[in-house]
Amino acid sequence: MIRVLLAEDQGMMLGAIAQLLDLETDIEVVAQVGTGAEVVDAARASDPHIAVLDIEMPVRTGLEAAEDLRRLVPGCRVLIVTTFAGPGYCRRALDAGARGFLAKDGPVAELAHAIRRVHAGEQVVDPLLAAAALSAGSSPLTxxxxxxxxxxxxxxxxxxxxxxxxxxxxxxxxxxxxxxxxxxxxxxxxxxxxxxxxxxx
The missing domain is CATH 1.10.10.10 (Winged helix-like DNA-binding domain superfamily/Winged helix DNA-binding domain)
Structure with missing residues (x-):
């Protein structure tokens, strides 16, 4: 079984994703949190293979939580799922150590497939977003x-x-x-x- 932690600040969305993923025969949702600050503790307690993180969450963003996991729970791979699908977010997510970046508007079957691919060691990024992220370049700001x-x-x-x-x-x-x-x-x-x-x- 692929053990998954979900982090999403909208309770209804969090519950819906968890229920739908639990229908998959090879995926088990082992933790659900509503803020980025809870991610590391939840990961340490539940030992997930994959953390599926939203970007915009209270206290700490999904990007900050991804960096925290990379440092503190390196065995947990990160998949960002967000409504903020701009190229800059994609680049920042990958820089933070995320192994995947998906827009929330896709079907749950696509998320389940991405979870399996990330668990298998692949990197999963929408090709159009990846190209846009490369062309957008890094931030010009200090x-x-x-x-x-x-x-x-x-x-x-x-x-x-x-x-x-x-x-x-x-x-x-x-x-x-x-x-x-x-x-x-x-x-x-x-x-x-x-x-x-x-x-x-």
Missing amino acids: TREREVLAAAADGAPVMALAKRLHLSESTIRNHLSSATQKIGVRNRMEAVNKAKQNGWL
Whole structure:
């Protein structure tokens, strides 16, 4: 049996996926969690072969949880299943050690097949997403630019961002301006949106 851990913050979706996978004769769902912070403890307790992780989860994202598993539970392979199927997310997932990346809109039979392939040691990525991830390239943002841009996502004014990040207002403006120019948009909210679409935030 292939032992699977599921991590998904939408309870109804989590339960539905678990029920459908349990119908497979060779797959057993051994743990279900609703936040990225629970993934490592659940993996240590249930000893899964595969962790199926959503990207957007509370406390720690699926990408962060994938990195945690790679360091702390290296025997558990990761398959990312998400609605955020942009090329940047795909690249970040693979960089985090994921062995597969699928969009949630596919049938459960496709997920079960991907679980089997990842368990067999293969890498499973939609070919179109893989090509897009390679062509999109890595993030042009520095670590600090990404930090400032992420903090600006809620529309907070520069003064508030400066206090929150313990930087001067001029430094905040410089990082926002640089990030906006690198991404090739007109303002910081467009920069936030495009960076999210590409998986850079």
